[in-house]
Amino acid sequence: MADQKSQAALFQVYLRLRPPPTNQQIATERFLSVEEPANDDELPTHITLNPPNDNRRRAVEKFAFTTVFEEEATQLNLFHGTGVLPLVEGVLGPQGGDGRDGLLATLGVTGSGKSHTILGSRTQRGLTQLALDVLFRSISNQMLDPNTTTSLHATVAASDPSEAQVMSAQMFLDTMYGDPSAASRASSRAPTPMVGESYPPPTPRKNFLQRPSQLPQVPDISNVLVDVDPNAEYAILISMYEVYNDRIFDLLTPASPNKSTKEFRRRPLLFKPTEQSPDRKVVAGLRKIICGTMKEALMVLEAGLHERRVAGTGSNSVSSRSHGFFCVEVKKRRRSRMPGQWGGSALTIVDLAGSERARDAKTQGATLQEAGKINESLMYLGQCLQMQSDLGSTTKPNLVPFRQCKLTELLFSNSFPPTSQQSVPSTPSHSYHSHHPHPSSHRTQPQKAIMIVTADPLGDFNATSQILRYSALAREITVPRIPSVTSTILAQSTASHYFSPRAGGRMSPSETERETMEIAALEIARMSEEIDGLRHELSKSESARMELEAHLESFQDRAVEIEAEVREECYMEMEKKMQSELQRWKIVWESERERGEAHLDKKMEIYTRSIDAVDEESENKENEFDLEAENDRLRREVEMLRRDIQSRSPSKRMPLRESRAYSGRDSRVCGESERGMESVGREMERLRMSGESVLKGGQPIMSSPTKKVRKLTARKWDLMDEREIL
Template sequence: MDSSTRSSPNLFDVYLRLRPSLNGNPDRFLDVEPPEPNEWPRYITIKPPVNDHRKRAVEKFAFTRVFEEDASQLDLFQGTGILSLLEGVLGAEGRPRDGLLATLGVTGSGKSHTILGTKSQRGLTQLALDVLFQSISHNLVHPTCINSVLSSIAVSDVSDAHMQTAALFLDSMYGDGQSTRGSCSRAQTPMPDASYLSVHMPSKQKLPRPSMMAQSPNVDGFQVPVDPAAEYVIVVSMYEVYNDKIYDLLVSSVSQAKRGFPKRPSVPFKSTEKSSARKVVAGLRKIVCSSLDEALQILETGLVERKVAGTGSNAVSSRSHGFFCVEVKKRNRIEKGRWEGQTLTIVDLAGSERARQANTAGATLVEAGKINESLMYLGQCMQMMQSGTSEGQKANIVPYRQCKLTEVLFSNSFPSAHIVAQQHHHHNHYYYQHRHPQKAIMVVAGDATGDFNATSQMLRYSALAREVTIPRIPSITSQILSGGHGNTTRPGTRDGPSGRDTPSAAYLEEMELKDAEIARLNDELDILTLQLDDQRARREDAETCWAASEERMAALEQEIRDECYEEMQNQIETERRRWKAALDAEADYNDERLDAKIDIMTREVEVYEDEDAKVTVTNDNSAETKLKEAEEENRRLLARIEMLERENMLKTPTKMIKKQRVLKAKKWEAENVGLESP
């Protein structure tokens, strides 16, 4: 019986895929229950390890179908109902709906192998794309006509996306002449060693070549019905939810760095003017693909940009939740009306991991905390939906707005209606378009020989049903340590047939929940301890830097003070010299002026000897009178000169003494001349 045909009241059909043991580990804690006749396996039982001393019950989980270790990729593709998802996306039978395919599991459990494949086998994503392009190959818009319809496709898009053709996008990402270069492919998880990583990791500088990718399994025999009167266009976009933010994977981080941006900007998840009734990731780069090869190249290009890091649990652990969206748009081939369509969203969820085992620290530890937190909210939402699907039971309100992951996954999982405008004969006609809730498939990857605690916790989140079937009887040692006796009764216990106290199912379930809570608190304690050590180291570094800065500031302050003091002393000395020079210049100027005045006065009192007076001596009264007047004037001038000499004696003593000698000599000569003249 094909499980895809089974009707399920749940929003999610949950499938469990068991990973083969790599080393043949016999310590297996998970068993698959034998199915009913003409049925697929649906139940598993997990038993705690032998060395586990806690009182845990044996639990039984129900899934839509269980795929055992020998299941192939093609078995999973046929048995999970992916073809029904494609039928809803194409909408040929009059019930169009969006589709969601997601993988969930502990890190290293085989999620990426299931959804993305390896070098030798294709994953569910590649198989779904192959069937999709095969089904609409005769109705697909020809590549030569893509540019002519690109504007009309962009108008019909509700997410305000940046749309372009695949050829133009690949040319902008890789440049000219690189279409013949090497290929890219996802590697297995986990990777054995670093040499495998260097061989299989994709190169950011090489254009992926589809001919070098895996070609099996073959799905040529699968077909999905299409509308023969419609023409189709495939639009691809990719993004990731990293640290509770959404980033476009088709925007190269290298090109962003060349443009001067430190990192890629995040994009919003919101309602737009064209999608008021539903939320969309707005502002993404969307690529119109004309062939399967172009879609695979876009897929490999986006995977290169996804956050990946090595941890103690997985050498290539995904640090974000990856989303690959395939929008199938169609319109009537004859009328050329509005493009309408649905979206197939394929999600590779990051694996949950325990910080103690993964040995994460710093940014990787923060990423792990965000991943575990978002997966915990996802599990709560799935449990709320599953618990409200029974007949006669009121549907629960799903708290999907707690984080960005659950908001993206569940926002469009419920029926809605929105107004659509259609232009007909230059008039806009408005009508309500009802959207059916999306059909969702969850593939849970599990390892029967891996981490018991992490795997059991993941199964509790994802299982469609859970029951405690076989309570474990505590050992005699545990009874002695707990102080229990055969005739002692406790709340929540009952007497077993052996005479010892056997915990009831409710009591064991309560204990199991408490153990899970203790494990979660221990994980949080480990994370907080590591963060505390990190913060303490940062504080010590900051205090050391602070002390060094204070010493440097003190030395710098003293250096500045010394420089200021030296500069002030130099300025004072310069000013002193300038004022001294000005005073000397003024003194010289005064001396020169005084000398000039003395010279002038000296020239005024010069006595000239009259040769004619020596020869001719007359007794004229007028001549005597003039001589007396001249002598009187001479004495008056000499008295004035003496007064001036006394006034300037202190200023220029040397020059004044010299002047006095000259004046006295001239005075003596004048007196002698006056005595001789009579």
Template structure:
């Protein structure tokens, strides 16, 4: 199955966790093979590892995987840079070629540590930037507006780092962005300065962009905005890119020194989607792409125009595959995990098929299945594309999750073979605790152990058919594992959905009860208020009526009084009149009496009778 590969695949083993409980690692590095090149034997370069399943595992197959080189636990960041990254970066700077470095591995196996380092050690990105700025030195310049227009047809927003930082600090608190000066300067990479023999009229502009593939969509990490307002970017061909596809609409920052570049990197790191899982307390939940574009600008002495040559170094920190059961994720984390695993499954298929392609069996690589494989394979690992150098660092924890690690090694290794121990329990005189390495060495020494390979002899079947069957078996097994896992997730999701439905129902009832109570309280208050208002109104009306009646009575009284006065006056007048008449009559009678007296005196009797009648009246 071995053949020359379209890219190099290195394996890096991480040192054990301080809290690791597993006593014996399942992964063993094999010494250099006797068939290796003299150079490799001399330098002690190791290229193969074997994995042996735990004794209670259903498969008892010892598998061997080959890589370009295996870096053991003791390797440090400087070793990785020197052997893997410097050979990619040098042609990017010197010859204007494209290069790509990616890390692939199970969650918590050290991908981000390799790419971005930690508080104590710098990562490949910081070291690459350091080498880039040291190598180009005073040839680094900013592009003029016309030069920007000349090279930018991907709707990019190109700006210098001062403008960029002021835009960023308008929306992000500065203290939240990791400080560049907090990045350690060790280990030094001074010895890796690339000499580029450019003329004095040649200048270089360095454009940095950082983006992530999150849930199968591309997002710019240098354009901070809230999760809800993030706009997905397109990956497409542009007028000048021809067949090459580019991510359009990115913000690109022109950086002129290491400090500025680390500031930009800090913003990208701050913006990247992270989350906490059981496997890693700061787990990357997206595939992150850091792109360093070198624009080599040469001014023509004849017409002053600028000729531009471009090369790009892309660093990719892939999210880790995980088993939801082990990572104990739920909700958003579970959905993210599903997207991550799906995209890595497609990546695995593409990597396996590209292995066949490079060993002379053309196969169509189905890279359009996900944004990740489209980004990686469209321009980078496609052997038909421009010459470029690409390497993958597969990170693994020899004492981590056996199933996840063996699956990762299966699809990333350059070659693989396996030996079946049959029956697993009886092989070693009834003992299950003898290590797989000792089993292999006993086997290689011609021991009488009953070990058989599960592969039919090559003579009985063509190599093509053997590899095809092995691949199909592998895919079948992976598909079965995925199906079981999906079923488990589906069941888990169903149970969760049922629980959520019950909770939602209970919440609804609670809300309904609270609303009813609130409404009835409100109604009661309103009724009480209306009653108070009506009583007030009735009281007011009664008062008004009372006043009205009082006023009427007053008026009547006055009227009565007034009418009494008038009657009195009339009677008085009448009486006065009567009195006056009586007085007049009286005086008339007196005068008559007087005249009668006089007449009596004179003897006149009829007059006397008449006056007596009047007196009776």
């Protein structure tokens, strides 16, 4: 049935059955049986799901897979039987060119053995470790050592199309696990950047993770190698992320506290085309770690798994509520003195979340949003798988509805060969392929994908059947029939018809009876068929209703999410605006303050000047008073001198016009003396004015006319001519 289809499918889907726990009593019945393969040397490909014997009459379903691994299958059986080796080899591109992207995914109900298969246990290695082992050993002679190759970091970072933060393993591991060689040093020491690392080292964790003491070595595959490109040199980049609620989060960048709310939040990343990758979507902004050894790669994996657990717990979730991605990017370039740009492809290992029944999720208290998102993404995954296997063709991406959610976009974006336009490299002259003899091999091969579905035949029937429905390459449904009354009647009537003797042309009463019975039986058979058909219709519409309900729930959740996002955006925008407004206001306030100060300074200057002017005026007034007083004093002195002259002997007396003038006997003389007095007054006024002008000119007050007048001694006065005095 599905054999041809599975050959053409983009995914090879394997089923692994989990063995029962060794130390537990088995209480439940096995609901799953494996069909024997046609040939003894082949592995089984089909299983039948037998519903439990409850009151509900359910269909028996038969599922087809590429191969079914039964309970006794070992890790090594899986490693060799699922095509992990060709997957790794394809990524290394032994024939030259970029190689072929590989995808290894696990899907299953919680506890069905996904982690055991993909990551192993304490004692056994999983497919991831085995794939890394064979990969690192195969390229060991051609891999560049990140610790000694100075240009490695810079060239790899420059060629990365995903706006990634490329970091050395040493730096990353020191921030996550602490520096083992520096136990005595302060634990908060920032790690030393490697040569070529241009960005500041990340803040070390407060609580370092515990370095795994010993990693499991079994199963041993030291004799297994894959072919590599002999003309290439390689570098390995590891990144990890998860899809939670349809959003992508980096697992190698721990959550950082929000500036305003102080809450630890993870920044969702975008799956988009970038400047360097315009025709191919990539997860942009991831942290990528250059690993030189397998041990470093495993330590990075451990750190990422820890982050997934911590982030899951923080958001009230458990690990299986997100789809985890572990990416091993194999960078390769031509080995030469003048190597070209880095090219390469990636091996992506995905741990898909198990589906949840919405009803169970509610009763178990898990958020409906998570359950809805997981169910929705798995439903889209199932649709894609179904579509691609139905089409039997890998060249029609438009017919596979993989753009409906992040999970299917991430899983299927590289599943289709690029269009003729896309296959032309954008910078052919610099790329690895330009130097290569087969440039046409660039990205012409779509990714090779393997899905391993794990199931516990003794586990939850409903959850397992849902997972199998989503993942199987093909499905057949058989509706079982209860041995019906119709068939019994018909059997009886047929038997009696053959063996009862017929008499003449007339029908005996028993014949009429039998005929009636036959008609009734036919009618019952028809109705029974109809009921079966209706039941089938009902079960179909019921599952459609459930899907629609899941849809509705997820749309509602999306609406809530969008609302929260919009609110957050508005808040951020508002805050930004407030900040810029505050900044603007501060500038305005500062300039206003400066202007006010300048204004005040000016006012003060004017005020000081006016005070000086008032002082000057009052001083002038004082001088005037002084002069008036001096004037009076001089007048008195003149009077005294006159009297003195008058009282002297007549021989000594000199004829003085003033004395006459002052005696008032001769009016002419008197008039003259008055004019003389006036001229004395004018002289005094002139002296005052010149004193003023001297003062105004800033000369010391000592040189004032008043002082000059004062300097005239009595002797001088005596010797002076009277005219001179007047």
